[in-house]
Amino acid sequence: MxxxxxxxxxxxxxxxxxxxxxxxxxxGPLRAAIDGEHRSDLDRTRDVYRNPYETLTFFGVEQDDTVIEAWPGGGWYTQILAPYLQDHGTLIGATYDRSPEPLAGWMSGSNATFQRLLDSNPDVYDDVVIAEQLTQAQSRIAAPGSVDVILDFRNAHNWIGMGAESVIMAWHEALKPGGTVGIVDHRWDADEAAIPGNGYIHEQQLIDLMTEHGFTFAGSSEINANPNDPKNHPDGVWMLPPNLRGLSAEQRPAFLAIGESDRMTMKFIKN
Structure with missing residues (x-):
């Protein structure tokens, strides 16, 4: 006994x-995707500002989820999500509308850059599904009620002024009941009047939009905060790294010392 x-x-x-x-x-699988050899040294240097492990963990992204990455741009997060979801989940890259009408230059360039990424390494990216996410009209980006998580990285400041209702309702349709939307974007101080076109937005503006269209605000995190960002950049957030737009060689060190923008990290749940 x-x-x-x-x-x-x-x-x-x-x-x-x-x-x-x-x-x-x-x-472990998420760590492995972040540490994968397919990621360039240049992309890895941004981990300290974008905090991919902590961010995706906060949003609750599981290895067997169906995930939409909204307007993935150059695919910085795609490089992590694609291998992470490859064996058990699905990644849908929702690019800008490819209709015959000309896209704005930055939109069409974003689509082309993303496609080049996918073509560069079929072993990693061949399973990524491409869909179109409109801003001017509601689009079906996945079968209704089929998606676990939608991720939107530094896009809200664009779609808020280009058709927010269409975007949010398309997300709502695609998500399963209880599905998650995770948003990261440049944060404007709550007590400061918004300055259109500078790339920053108020947290409350985003909360109001999402809750008005069938979502519950489930919380925020300071994972991607940067208290060193003064947000007084005359040409907007793009003067900060990684863009360093319009800066002379003499100006760059000061902006590099600030680091990337102060960012909100917010989670919403479909009602």
């Missing part, structure tokens, strides 16, 4: 150690 008790206690202790080990390691 004593032997049985000792054996049971040992089994419980080993089990507890095993669980603790897993907890200490965290999400």
């Amino acid at each position: 004593k032997t049985l008790v000792k054996t049971s206690l040992l089994t419980l202790m080993l089990g507890a150690l095993s669980i603790s080990s897993v907890n200490a390691q965290g999400n």
Whole structure:
């Protein structure tokens, strides 16, 4: 009897150690995707500002989820999401409308850059599904009720002025009940009047828009905050890295020292 008790206690202790080990390691597949050799050294230097592990963990992205990445741009997050979801989940890259009418230069350039990324490494990106996400009219970006998570990185300041209702309702249709929207964007101080065109937006503006269209605000995180960002850049947030737009060689060190923008990280749940 004593032997049985000792054996049971040992089994419980080993089990507890095993669980603790897993907890200490965290999400191994996500870590592996972030550390993958397919990511360039230049992209890795931005991890300190974009905090991909903490951000995707906060949004609750699981390896078997169906995920929409809204307007993935150059694919910085695609490089992490694609291998992470490759074996058990699905990644949908929702690019700008490819209709015959000409796109604005930055939109068409974004689509082309994203396609080049996908073509560059079929072993990593061949399973990425391409859809179109309109801003001027509601579009179906996935089968209704089929998506677990929608991720939007530094796009809200664009679509808020280009058709926010169309965008949010398309997300609402695509998501499963209880599905998540995770948004990261440049944060304007709550007590300051907004300055159109500078790339920053108010948190409350985003909360109001989402809650008006069938979502519950589920919380925010300071993961991507940067208190060193003074937000008084005459040509907007794009003067900060990684763009450093319009800066002379003499000006760049001061902006590099600030780092990337102060960002809100917000989670919403479909009602």
